[in-house]
Amino acid sequence: MQAWTKEEFEQKLKDKGSLYHIHHPYHKMMHKGECSVEQIRGWVANRFYYQINIPVKDAAILANCRDVKTRRMWIQRIVDHDGSIEDNTLGGIEAWLKLGEAVGLNRQDMLDEKYILPGVRFAVDAYVNFARRASWQEAACSSLTEMFAPEIHQSRLNTWPENYPWIKSEGLSYFQMRLSQARRDVNHGLAITLAHFTTREQQEHALNILQFKLDILWSMLDAMTLAYQYERAPYSQLIDAPVYHKGIF
Numbered sequence: 001m002q003a004w005t006k007e008e009f010e011q012k013l014k015d016k017g018s019l020y021h022i023h024h025p026y027h028k029m030m031h032k033g034e035c036s037v038e039q040i041r042g043w044v045a046n047r048f049y050y051q052i053n054i055p056v057k058d059a060a061i062l063a064n065c066r067d068v069k070t071r072r073m074w075i076q077r078i079v080d081h082d083g084s085i086e087d088n089t090l091g092g093i094e095a096w097l098k099l100g101e102a103v104g105l106n107r108q109d110m111l112d113e114k115y116i117l118p119g120v121r122f123a124v125d126a127y128v129n130f131a132r133r134a135s136w137q138e139a140a141c142s143s144l145t146e147m148f149a150p151e152i153h154q155s156r157l158n159t160w161p162e163n164y165p166w167i168k169s170e171g172l173s174y175f176q177m178r179l180s181q182a183r184r185d186v187n188h189g190l191a192i193t194l195a196h197f198t199t200r201e202q203q204e205h206a207l208n209i210l211q212f213k214l215d216i217l218w219s220m221l222d223a224m225t226l227a228y229q230y231e232r233a234p235y236s237q238l239i240d241a242p243v244y245h246k247g248i249f
Ligand SMILES: O=C(O)c1cc(C(=O)O)c2c(n1)C(=O)C(=O)c1cc(C(=O)O)[nH]c1-2
Pocket: 054, 092, 142, 143, 144, 145, 146, 147, 148, 149, 152, 153, 178, 217
């Protein structure tokens, strides 16, 4: 089968946006202002597990990459999330903790991963483990859901102040920060993907990788839906305050 042109391939990758988690019922509910305090808190607490694993995932990509030019750019992603001692900047993880506090979560509970649902943990761990074993180009491709992220960040900035006035506005700075960072990351990730996956077979493989990542994001919200919408968190019918396993390393 003939390879797609770069333009066609880019369009196929972008078409995957139709399955982005912006369309998940939990996010739609959140966007329309229909989430309860508990549903917002549950989401923020669980998404923290994604946030703390992104730099671990990016470090795995660096560890697999022998190309200095790529590493020099990719390393910025870790700095974005961890912050920098040199520049005295706080990173995305700290900004997410501030978001947690702004919605009424306890900082230490978040750091202790107290509310992380098993399904969310498994989904995020699958992403990190993929980055560990895949080539750096495949892992770069898996980050491309970020093509669709600025829209969802912007929609939170637009609608949350009105829909959830009880959330302190300084908590929203994470979403503001990510707008420009995500666009820069996407340009780099897309350039790697378009250059590396050139045969039709490879291009189809890249689309499958992107679908894998979409599945991860969707599955995280499915676990949250069960827990915070249907009140069916694992073991909730058996014990009052379920305790889940912590990461096993
Ligand atoms: O709030 C969101 O919906 C959302 C989605 C995604 C994504 O699409 O993976 C990321 C982020 N946020 C984000 O803030 C972020 O830093 C980020 C990094 C990555 C990645 O795969 O390397 N995805 C995302």
